[in-house]
Amino acid sequence: MLERKYLAEKYPQEIQNILDKYPAEQRRSAVMPLLYLAQRDKMYINREDLQEIGDILGITLTEVASLVGFYTLYYDQPKGVYHIQVCTDLPCALRGADRFLAELCDRLGIQPGETTPDGLVTIEPVMCLAACDKAPMFQLQSGAGLTYYENQTVENALSLIEQLRKDASGRRVSARERGRDGNG
Numbered sequence: 001m002l003e004r005k006y007l008a009e010k011y012p013q014e015i016q017n018i019l020d021k022y023p024a025e026q027r028r029s030a031v032m033p034l035l036y037l038a039q040r041d042k043m044y045i046n047r048e049d050l051q052e053i054g055d056i057l058g059i060t061l062t063e064v065a066s067l068v069g070f071y072t073l074y075y076d077q078p079k080g081v082y083h084i085q086v087c088t089d090l091p092c093a094l095r096g097a098d099r100f101l102a103e104l105c106d107r108l109g110i111q112p113g114e115t116t117p118d119g120l121v122t123i124e125p126v127m128c129l130a131a132c133d134k135a136p137m138f139q140l141q142s143g144a145g146l147t148y149y150e151n152q153t154v155e156n157a158l159s160l161i162e163q164l165r166k167d168a169s170g171r172r173v174s175a176r177e178r179g180r181d182g183n184g
């Protein structure tokens with residue numbers, strides 16, 4: 001069987017930098033940053049990634065997969081380009097987080113947990129994000145990292161999504177133009 005080393009080929013230096021931070025006997029602790037790295041481009045982690053991370057760290061695929069299931073920042077299925085995670089834990093719910101989530105999803109024509117039809121944004125409820133007095137709040141996850149948005153209104157959130165949509169469409173146009181220049 002051909003051994004697959006997608007991550008090792010794509011991110012050799014990043015993997016080495018991560019591993020260098022851990023003494024040999026604690027190397028398995030590198031699983032979290034390696035999962036984050038694996039998710040960076042396509043915004044989810046597939047079975048081959050899990051296997052490769054397990055191989056790098058000398059642990060089983062099942063051990064790696066259990067972390068993906070446990071942490072809300074990791075995904076094992078394709079989702080939107082951006083993930084909006086709205087805290088609906090009790091303190092935030094008391095400040096209207098449930099209503100905020102329901103109305104935001106309603107305005108986008110999706111249910112909580114779903115992705116917009118253009119594949120741009122997945123919106124889901126999560127537990128406490130440590131900004132309990134600033135609800136409604138959410139974190140936006142993308143390949144570039146995590147950003148917090150606090151004291152939000154549905155209108156603010158919709159404007160942000162509109163901006164993300166424009167950015168994504170701008171990137172598509174520039175990629176097309178680069179392709180044309182390359183061919184021309």
Ligand code: FES
Pocket residue numbers: 087088089090091092127128129130131132133135
């Ligand atoms: S309960 Fe929502 S951030 Fe803590």
